[in-house]
Amino acid sequence: MFIRLLSWSIIAGLALAGGLMAHRDGKWVAWNLWFQEWVSGTDQAAASVRFQVDLVDRLNYARIGAKLPVLRVDTELERWLQSEFPTMVLGDVNSITRRVQEAVPRYFRVSVCTASGPTLATLLDQFHDFCQQTGPEMTHLACAVRQSPGGLGHHALFVVGQRLEDFSPEIISKTKEEAFFSTCLHCQHPHIVRISRQQHSLGLECPQCRRTYAVVAADAAGKYRYVNEYLTGYAPPAAFSKDHSRVHELFTIWSAVHANCVYTKDPGAAKEATDSWQTSLETQRMGQGDCEDSAIFLCDWLLSRGFQARVALGRFGDMGGHAWVVVKLDDKEYLLESTEGRPDLSNPPLVTRVGSRYVPEIMFDRYSLYVRHTPGQAWKGDYWSAKVWTKVEPRTLEARIRAFSSAADGSSGSQGEASDSSVQRVARTSRPNPAVAPFMELEEIPKDASVWQMPLSLGQGNSDGAGVSGGE
Template sequence: MQLYAGGAQATSNLEKTLARRLVIAQQMKTVGEFGVDDELQKWLREHADLEAPDMDTLIQNAREAFPQYQHMAVMHKSAPTEEEVFSGLEKWSEIGGNGYTHLAVIVRPTPGNFGLHACVVVGQRLPPFTLEALNDNPEMLYASHCVLCGKLQACRAAKQGYVLGLQCTRCSRIYAMVAPGMDGRYRYVNEFLEGYKPPVKHLNDPSRRVELMTIWQTVTAGCRYTTDIGSIQHSSKGGPAREIWQTARETEKLGRGDCEDSAILLTDWLLARGFDARVALGLLLGPGGGGHAWVVVRLDNTEYLLEPTEGANGAQRLLTISEAGPRYAPLVLFDRNSFYIRPQPTRWDGSYWSESTWMALDPRAKNTTQTAGQ
């Protein structure tokens, strides 16, 4: 019979030894990294009751506390000796399965110190979402951090290169959007505005309104509307349609693009000339409507809506937002610096710069927001 004593330090040493042995055993069964999660270990020490274990409740609470884990499993083992505890846990089918990446283990002496209780939690911890990670492995699951409420959650880029909107499962708001470019690599949508200014000669000292009209007409006349180039290329190979975004430089060179490509070219050019402009993504309501992109610009305290797909003869008169009417229903906006959302999605006061309607976010920031409407 073996008596276990020595207090917290001895127990901690047992936990480290058992964890190390389980890590080695798992690494021999699978390919990939596997290790101890110190935060999960700390949580397990505080929440596991080994004398009256309720494993279902424990694993449910662990999943709620660690949403960055895609899969989790738990096992409790009691035995007279450390070797028997290890042997029982090593044979657990979950060790080495389901792509698990981390574990946590706690050990406590049984009442009377005549044996050991052990509890092991294993799980697949998702890597944090970054553009760099997404581009290295577009089909992997990632842990994304909502910059509005701080919730961690799993996200995955849609297969075949669809635009990915990161929407929080807690606050239900989109807090970032990424899209694949012509090189196949994802960017945050506002990063398609690269600061491009077409090499054209502008009139000497034209009025701002005339310059705005000239740029708009030049873009609509020089950019033929086509179905997304990525859709054409992919459909010709028998696959589903996919969305590919173009930069302003690429659209001007090709002379064609769909609505967001023309909107990006027009907005980038306007921004380069000092206009206050944004790309709007949303819905075009009514017959023939659907998902759409357009441009809004603020000039002399008046907001205008510019349709980037008018064609050579369409861009004849500037329409104010009120004249454009409710058919254009924006969901998100972006310029070079920010991505704009409506904190209250059902609220829309008809302004694209209203501080009570729009909040500016930095997609690359963590848990930080900017002032609305800047």
């Protein structure tokens, strides 16, 4: 009898001690909640959804009170969290932050907050301070919830970040942001790009393969477009004699551009900024422009007449950046200066003879951009070889970015036991962890070169009469 009484006393003591410990750790509340849910048939999944809705509402109410834009739920990020959170270790929030930005690289800034507690209601209270402190630059959020081992508690992960817009010339023109998300057309590497609003002409270079895959430029109104889209298909009304050869027609158009476009530096360009670009129609109407403006005018007209022509952007000798036109006709390559000198039919500027000081980096026609196949390779004067130049169609960039976003399923990470601590943990990044690709500045021609001297001894031009009449 004594032994039985002693045994029951020990069991009761252990039960009481366990109950006190459970009450202290919050597990008593969890057991009580679990029992109530079991009796009432409450769906735990539905409770998690309500918790996430309440959490988002609390955060956005705080932002509305602070007159900040509300945050939107990012389904891509939320899908990744639902996949990775069940096995994620919550002890190192800095590691979680890095994983988020690696898995969803379009996030420029990320804030991560974790919390643990016996009930979802207690988690809401723990996230209160975090909801009051989200920065004004943040745009999107995502949340994931899981039960602790044994089902007697909950863990939650809340991610708030600045999700970047997909790069395009239109979005640059429409917003004041300086960071965008892009994907390299050469190696498909996703990355963040930064722009400088002071630069009107910008080349987009991949931080991984180091090759340029897009070039944009702004007009005088600040509207950006891909540089090949400045070749609008414009040609001045003109009558050409049928008795003259294609070479004669080439020189006639070249002479007309020289006669109707005076080289002038952009009057609105700041000292540290590149100048704005003009379409062919704008250049003809104003009768002036700098090197890329006249090169675009000349190339556009030649393309409209059926010539195989490209605008080349690169360097001329030691004088810096420049633009010119190359034409391939009857197996001969011509290098046409659109700024100075007078075309002479008796002294044609063949690339093999005059092109040694011209080093192109990028070329374009109406539909495509051409970039060096190997960055930094020695220039040997070949403007048309597929072994030297890679053809890129810039307008496919938006489709590639959308395809990357659609296919993004997140990345797998390490597994481990979850921490049972109820202490809230927060980590923030002020700068992105992925590689950031700056725009490569395209140099303008030297600011002191008011007159561009062509390295040719050109005559006074052709004197016979292929008639060219200009007009708008």
